Amino acid sequence: MDFPAEGEYNSSSAEETAHIAENLAARLGPGSIVTLTGRLGAGKTVFAAGFARALGISEQVTSPSYTIISEYEAVSGFTGSIPFYHMDCYRLSGDDDFRLAGGEDLLYGKGICLIEWPERLCLLPETVFAVTIDIMEDSRRKIRYQDRRHV
Ligand SMILES: Nc1ncnc2c1ncn2[C@@H]1O[C@H](COP(=O)(O)OP(=O)(O)OP(=O)(O)O)[C@@H](O)[C@H]1O
Ligand SMILES: [Mg+2]
Numbered sequence: 001m002d003f004p005a006e007g008e009y010n011s012s013s014a015e016e017t018a019h020i021a022e023n024l025a026a027r028l029g030p031g032s033i034v035t036l037t038g039r040l041g042a043g044k045t046v047f048a049a050g051f052a053r054a055l056g057i058s059e060q061v062t063s064p065s066y067t068i069i070s071e072y073e074a075v076s077g078f079t080g081s082i083p084f085y086h087m088d089c090y091r092l093s094g095d096d097d098f099r100l101a102g103g104e105d106l107l108y109g110k111g112i113c114l115i116e117w118p119e120r121l122c123l124l125p126e127t128v129f130a131v132t133i134d135i136m137e138d139s140r141r142k143i144r145y146q147d148r149r150h151v
Helices: 014-025 044-054 095-100 105-109
Strands: 006-011 033-037 067-074 078-086 113-114 129-134 143-146
Touching: 006 014, 014 044, 014 129, 014 143, 033 044, 044 078, 044 113, 044 129, 067 129, 078 105
Parallel strands: 033 113, 033 129, 078 113
Antiparallel strands: 006 143, 067 078, 129 143
8 A cells, every 4th residue: 555755643642642653653664764853742752652552562662761772572474573672862962972872773774763852863864754743732743754765
């Protein structure tokens, strides 16, 4: 099935954001990089938890702010298990910090990387699946995505 290369959703709750993430995860395979942009509290980690659920991860996904990178094992019907890396670059000062945390190598492996605060980094490739979450009034969020994997 063909999906449009970009689109947007309106979410009115954390659960709805997680559900939207689940749907988007279904179109991303091994080696994908997903960037998650949005202010503090926008719902990036909520999105990550929904995304992980779609990958068959039953562990609870929490914010990797202090650890920078959390690794989970994703279960995929076709390829067996692949790693899912949830990265949070909020506390990084730049690319060097990210390299020291071991992040750069993971971008080019067979795992799926989901990156909060990607604007801290310059080293990311162009070919990401970019997601932006904007806070609207109350608990509403506008979630936009742009699939740049084939640029
Ligand atoms: N529509 C919504 N979508 C997502 N989260 C929502 C929504 N409405 C309310 N929330 C609440 O907003 C908070 C989002 O927190 P979350 O940790 O996911 O943000 P974040 O973008 O990861 O922030 P940070 O930059 O600090 O990591 C949660 O407490 C969640 O319950
Ligand atoms: Mg977060």
